[in-house]
Structures are given as structure tokens and as C-alpha cells.
Amino acid sequence: MTTLVLADHDNKELGSATLSAITAAKKLGGDVHVLVAGEGSQAVADAAAKVDGVAKVLHADDAAYGHALAENVAPLIEGLMDGYDALVAPATTTGKNILPRVAAKMDIQQISEIIAVNDDGSFDRPTYAGNAIATVKTSDAKKVITVRATGFDKAATEGGSASVEAVSGPGDSGKSSFVSAQVAESERPELTSASVIVSGGRALQSGENFEKYIEPLADKLGAAIGASRAAVDAGYVPNDYQVGQTGKIVAPEVYIAIGISGAIQHLAGMKDSKTIIAINxxxxxxxxxxxxxxxxxxxxxxxxxxxxKL
Amino acid sequence: MKILVPVKRVIDYNVKPRIKGDQTGVDLSNVKMSMNPFDEIAVEEAARLKEAGKADEVVVVSIGEQKAQETLRTGLAMGADRGILIVTEQMPEPLAVAKILAKVTEEESPDLVILGKQAIDDDSNQTGQMLAALLGWSQGTFASKVEPGEEGVNVTREIDGGLETLKLTTPAIITTDLRLNEPRYASLPNIMKAKKKPIDEKTAADLGVDVAPRLETLKVTEPPKREAGEMVPDVDTLVAKLKEMGVAA
Structure with missing residues (x-):
């Protein structure tokens, strides 16, 4: 049994959700290898090699993989899967984009966003916006799995000394190309890895009020800013602020919900937070x-x- | 340009799902069913492209029990031209759905297939990507903007931390995210008109697709309940609690 984990990264740093996916992969039993597909991504491969429990890092460094285009990365993974029994990725937007493309080509029914690996080989995954936890078992010979990062502890970033092996794939499919990115430049911690999150809901009434009331509090606490779907739908803040079943799933030390009523789909995204504070x-x-x-x-x-007063 | 839009009949967004006593699933008897909200966004986008003169025909397709006809009628009332119903006894898994849609796509030869990014019942977020894989097409998932051009289509995607724009060759698969548009409510005249629009009916067997499930659901349970804590009387108490937790100096 050997499992391949697709690393989530920005060509500079290994994304923290990858560490949770590695923990889930270890629970499948057997060796864990990590695939870093990117461009100019040596630092990521080196970081992956140091993660505790990783036996080998496969590094595909090519301009075709720099923007993690699914049309290019999926055939690369498919070409590597002969030697693996399972493919695992964190359920980030990159993992969610690429993995089903690999699964379908291999005629495998993917198991999405698992939150637990059970002893009998079954998996728990939230459905119906987190209202129902389904325990499922697959009859496919190989497994393709995405992992909800909040369901698993992060593997230690030190302690491993895996070898790094260069691999290559078919390269550019010619089907898609990167045009531009608008990635929010912010001094704040990233929402899914922040230890404190201040979130606002519809009661904020406007984007200006987010700036006036939520931002100063987040600044004081060194917190990331989140929002309910209602606040995103109303246009107060961008969609990447959204915490909930259709947005980001978070589990910080402290989650402060301000003017959020607590719709079930929002609770699904934050109820694993260690301490929840609500002002309403x-x-x-x-x-x-x-x-x-x-x-x-x-x-x-x-x-x-x-x-x-803080 | 021709657009195919797959739509799924799911539990209504506003209904709280009840889990069956024997833990075999969610009780859907006597529950209001509607079109999956992300699919509504997909139909709306297709309808807008048609109204803007960029598409000539919009075809909606649904898979499942006979009652999925109602979901197709909703799509027709929103502006689609005709419907296709693929009847199956139980709801197939995403891989089988993608295989059925691949057959329909081969028959219909659309330039774009626009799907919801995920269905709000099983929350798999797989079908669009799988369909793209089976057809060997490009994919623009989690779209917040779709701009068809002379060559190909530009799709702006909602990614962790912001947005990115990709240029896709056509034909292409697009899956919708929340901010792509705000779906319309069908007007009464359009609901009446939709009743006269054609719906073609087939079975998965007609298409030669094996829909046998690969996953076995051992049980469906409620998520662990979180206990409510204490109410604090004022801001000062809250400040003290935050200091105790070490998040405030």
C-alpha cells in the first residue's frame, strides 16, 4: 500500500492543508509519497521532504505546472498512479479542481472531503451542508480522496528526510492557459490557517461597516477576517471571505461571529473552532x-x- | 453557440434535512424539492448568453426519477429551449452522472456545458471535472465570470485567496460559483410557455451507461452536537475571557 499526496502550494511555500492531507494519508496505512507539481518550486519540494512521515517526494517542475492547470496536472498524476494504491489531496480549490479529473480518467468514484478514516476502511464525509455525516466504503481497486483539512491534525514540518526524485509528464495540453490573478494582498493571516478569525454577517449592512467595525477588531487580535454567505451574497465582501459549506471550512482557536445569525451552512464551516464567541x-x-x-x-x-478595551 | 446545462433535483435549500431513524439516509418523503441552487446559476448564465446573442440554443438535462421533469420545467421557464430527462431508479454517483452526461454531450455537440460546482445534497463537487476528463475538454471550475470570445472562452475562477482568469479552448466545461450571477424568478407567462417546450426522455440503459454504485453508504448520522456555553453580561466580561484565552494582552 502506497499513497500519493498531491501538494497544495504557491511555488514558494507548502500549503498547510497539505500537512493535514498527509496525516489522512498516513491513516490509510503504508508509505506516503508527495507530488509537488509546479514551476520554480524547489523550495516546496524541499519543505515536503522534511515533513514527518513522508517517504519520498516526486517533483515535477515545468512551466506547464506553474499555475496548477487541471488539464496539465491531471495527466501527470495519471501517469504516476501505476505505482500507487491511493491518491489524496487537500480539499483546497486546487485539489477540488484536479482530483475528479484524475479519478474519472481512471474510472474511480472519488470520495470527497473526508473528515475521518475509520478502522474498517470506511470514511466519514459531511453531506447536506454538514447536516448529515455519511460513512462510506468504496469497492474501487484504487482510491481517490480529498481531505477536509480541519478533520485531521497537521503533520509535523520537521522530522522527515525523504528523497526528492524529479518526474515529468506530458506537459502542456494546450487546452487552457493562465491569463491573470487577483490575489488579495494582505498583512492578515490566511483564513484557513489563522488562529483567530473575526467574521461578520448581514447585520454589518455594508462593506464600509466591515472596514469600520470588523477590521479594527481583527487588527487588534491579529486575526483573519471571514464572513457569512449572506454578507457575501449582499456584496459586502469578496467570496474568498466566505466561511461555510460552500466557502471555506475553518477551525481556529477562537472564532468571533459578529452579526451572524448562524445559518446551518455557516455553522458547517466553523463549528470545529476551539472557542466560539458570538455577538448578536x-x-x-x-x-x-x-x-x-x-x-x-x-x-x-x-x-x-x-x-x-483590548 | 449551443449550451448544455445539467440540472439536479435536490432538497430545497431552506429545508433542514432530517436523518432517517435507521441511519440509512436523509428522509426525502414529503419534503420540498427544488433545483440545486448552483444549477440555477448555471441556467441563468446560459439564458443570459442567449439573450446577449452569444448562444442560439440552451438545452437542460436532468438525471433521476420522473419527478426531475419538474426541475427541467423550471429550467425551461428560466429560458432554456428544450429538455432531456434521463430516467434512473436511484440517483447515480458523480462518476456515473458524468458518464451519462458525456453520452448526452456527444449526441448534442454543445460548445459549452455549464454545471453547478456542487449539489447541495451530496456535496461532492466532482461531476463537471469528471465530465471534462471523459470528454478530454478544458475546464473552468468555480466560475465568477464567463466571457466567450472569438477564440475560446475566458473564465474567472474563485480560488483560495482571490480570483484567477484562465483562457480555455472550446468546447469547454464551466462550473458555477455563487457570484457568477443572481438567478431570476421565472414569470408566470414563462412558466406557462415552458409547459409547451419539448422534453425528450431516455434511460441510462438506452445510453449504455452502467450506473451501479461504487460506494456503499454504511450509515448516515447527525454531526456531533456542540454544547451551548454561557452568556456573558457585557463587553468587559468578554474582554476578560479573551485575556484568559491568551488571545488578547
């Missing part, structure tokens, strides 16, 4: 049923007071 003026808001500390208050008064 509606004492019946469902968010209070999952909060460790709840404050019934008008956010326009309570949040500036909180920010000033």
Missing part, C-alpha cells in the same frame, strides 16, 4: 446554540467598545 442583538439567534461565550448586544456599540 437577537437573543434567539441559532449562533448562540453553538457559542462558548455569547453576548446579546448591538454590534455597533459592542464591537467598538470591545476593540477599544
Amino acid at each position: 442583538k437577537d437573543e434567539d439567534a441559532p449562533i448562540f446554540q453553538v457559542a462558548d461565550y455569547g453576548l446579546v448586544a448591538d454590534l455597533y456599540e459592542a464591537v467598538p467598545e470591545l476593540t477599544s
Whole structure:
């Protein structure tokens, strides 16, 4: 049994979700190898080789892989899968984009976003926006799995000394090309790896109020900023702020929900946070049923007071 | 340009799913069913491309029980021209759905297939990518902007940390994310008109696709409940708690 883990990265650093995927891969049993497909990505391959429990790193460095285009990366993986029993990737936008393309070519029914590997070889995965946990077992000879990072501890970034082996694939498929990226430049921690998150909901009423009320509090706490789907739908903040079943799944040390009622699809994205704090003026808001500390208050008064007293 | 839009009949977005007592699944009897919200966005995008003169025909296709006809009618009322229903006894898994859609795509020869990025019931987020793989087409997943040009189509994608724009050769697969558009409500005249639009019916067997499941669901359970904690009386108490946790100095 050998498992190949597709690394999530930006050609400079190994994405932290990869570390959770490696932990899940270890639970399948057998050796764990990591594939780093990128361009100018030596530092990522080196970092992957140091991760505890990784036996080998496959490094495909080519301009065709620099932007992780599914049309180029999927055939590369397919060509490597002869030697592997399972393919695992973190359920990041890159992993979600590429893995089903590999699975279909290999005639495998992928298992998406697992949160647990059970002793009997079955997997737990959330369905219905997190309202129902399905325990499933596959009859396919090989497995293709994406991993919800919050379901697994991160593998240690030190302790491994894997060999790095250069591999290559078919290269550029000619089917797609990268045009541009608008990646938010921010001093803030990344949402999925932040230890503190301050999230705002529809009660913020505007993007300006996010800047006026949420940002100063996040600045004080060194926190990332999140939002409910309602706030994203209303156009207050971009979609990459969205915490929830259709957005990002987070599990920080502290999650502060401000003016968020607590729709089930939002709870699915943050309920594994260690401590949840909710500020809402509606004492019946469902968010209070999952909060460790709840404050019934008008956010326009309570949040500036909180920010000033911290 | 011709656009194919697969649509799925799922539990309505506003209904809280109830898990069956025997843990075999979610109870869907007497529950309001609707078109998967991401598929509504896909139909809307196709309808807009047609209204803008960039597409000539929009075909909606659904897979599942007879009642999926209703979902097709919704798509027709939103602006699609005709429907195709592929009848199956139980809902096939994403791989089998992609295989069925690949057959339909070969028969229909669309330039674009626009799908929802995931269905809100099984939350797999696989079908579009799998269809692209089976057809050997390009894929633009999690789209927030679709711009067909002279050659190919530019798709702006919602990725972790921001947006990226890709140029795809056509034919192409596109899957929709939330911000692509805001789907319309079908007007009553359009709902009436949709009743007269044709729906062609086939079975998965007619297409020669094996829909036998690969996954066995051992059980379906409720997620662990999180206990509610304590209510704090004021901001000062909250500040003290944050200091105790070590997140504030």
C-alpha cells in the first residue's frame, strides 16, 4: 500500500492543508509519497521532504505546472498512479479542481472531503451542508480522496528526510492557459490557517461597516477576517471571505461571529473552532446554540467598545 | 453557440434535512424539492448568453426519477429551449452522472456545458471535472465570470485567496460559483410557455451507461452536537475571557 499526496502550494511555500492531507494519508496505512507539481518550486519540494512521515517526494517542475492547470496536472498524476494504491489531496480549490479529473480518467468514484478514516476502511464525509455525516466504503481497486483539512491534525514540518526524485509528464495540453490573478494582498493571516478569525454577517449592512467595525477588531487580535454567505451574497465582501459549506471550512482557536445569525451552512464551516464567541442583538439567534461565550448586544456599540478595551 | 446545462433535483435549500431513524439516509418523503441552487446559476448564465446573442440554443438535462421533469420545467421557464430527462431508479454517483452526461454531450455537440460546482445534497463537487476528463475538454471550475470570445472562452475562477482568469479552448466545461450571477424568478407567462417546450426522455440503459454504485453508504448520522456555553453580561466580561484565552494582552 502506497499513497500519493498531491501538494497544495504557491511555488514558494507548502500549503498547510497539505500537512493535514498527509496525516489522512498516513491513516490509510503504508508509505506516503508527495507530488509537488509546479514551476520554480524547489523550495516546496524541499519543505515536503522534511515533513514527518513522508517517504519520498516526486517533483515535477515545468512551466506547464506553474499555475496548477487541471488539464496539465491531471495527466501527470495519471501517469504516476501505476505505482500507487491511493491518491489524496487537500480539499483546497486546487485539489477540488484536479482530483475528479484524475479519478474519472481512471474510472474511480472519488470520495470527497473526508473528515475521518475509520478502522474498517470506511470514511466519514459531511453531506447536506454538514447536516448529515455519511460513512462510506468504496469497492474501487484504487482510491481517490480529498481531505477536509480541519478533520485531521497537521503533520509535523520537521522530522522527515525523504528523497526528492524529479518526474515529468506530458506537459502542456494546450487546452487552457493562465491569463491573470487577483490575489488579495494582505498583512492578515490566511483564513484557513489563522488562529483567530473575526467574521461578520448581514447585520454589518455594508462593506464600509466591515472596514469600520470588523477590521479594527481583527487588527487588534491579529486575526483573519471571514464572513457569512449572506454578507457575501449582499456584496459586502469578496467570496474568498466566505466561511461555510460552500466557502471555506475553518477551525481556529477562537472564532468571533459578529452579526451572524448562524445559518446551518455557516455553522458547517466553523463549528470545529476551539472557542466560539458570538455577538448578536437577537437573543434567539441559532449562533448562540453553538457559542462558548455569547453576548446579546448591538454590534455597533459592542464591537467598538470591545476593540477599544483590548 | 449551443449550451448544455445539467440540472439536479435536490432538497430545497431552506429545508433542514432530517436523518432517517435507521441511519440509512436523509428522509426525502414529503419534503420540498427544488433545483440545486448552483444549477440555477448555471441556467441563468446560459439564458443570459442567449439573450446577449452569444448562444442560439440552451438545452437542460436532468438525471433521476420522473419527478426531475419538474426541475427541467423550471429550467425551461428560466429560458432554456428544450429538455432531456434521463430516467434512473436511484440517483447515480458523480462518476456515473458524468458518464451519462458525456453520452448526452456527444449526441448534442454543445460548445459549452455549464454545471453547478456542487449539489447541495451530496456535496461532492466532482461531476463537471469528471465530465471534462471523459470528454478530454478544458475546464473552468468555480466560475465568477464567463466571457466567450472569438477564440475560446475566458473564465474567472474563485480560488483560495482571490480570483484567477484562465483562457480555455472550446468546447469547454464551466462550473458555477455563487457570484457568477443572481438567478431570476421565472414569470408566470414563462412558466406557462415552458409547459409547451419539448422534453425528450431516455434511460441510462438506452445510453449504455452502467450506473451501479461504487460506494456503499454504511450509515448516515447527525454531526456531533456542540454544547451551548454561557452568556456573558457585557463587553468587559468578554474582554476578560479573551485575556484568559491568551488571545488578547
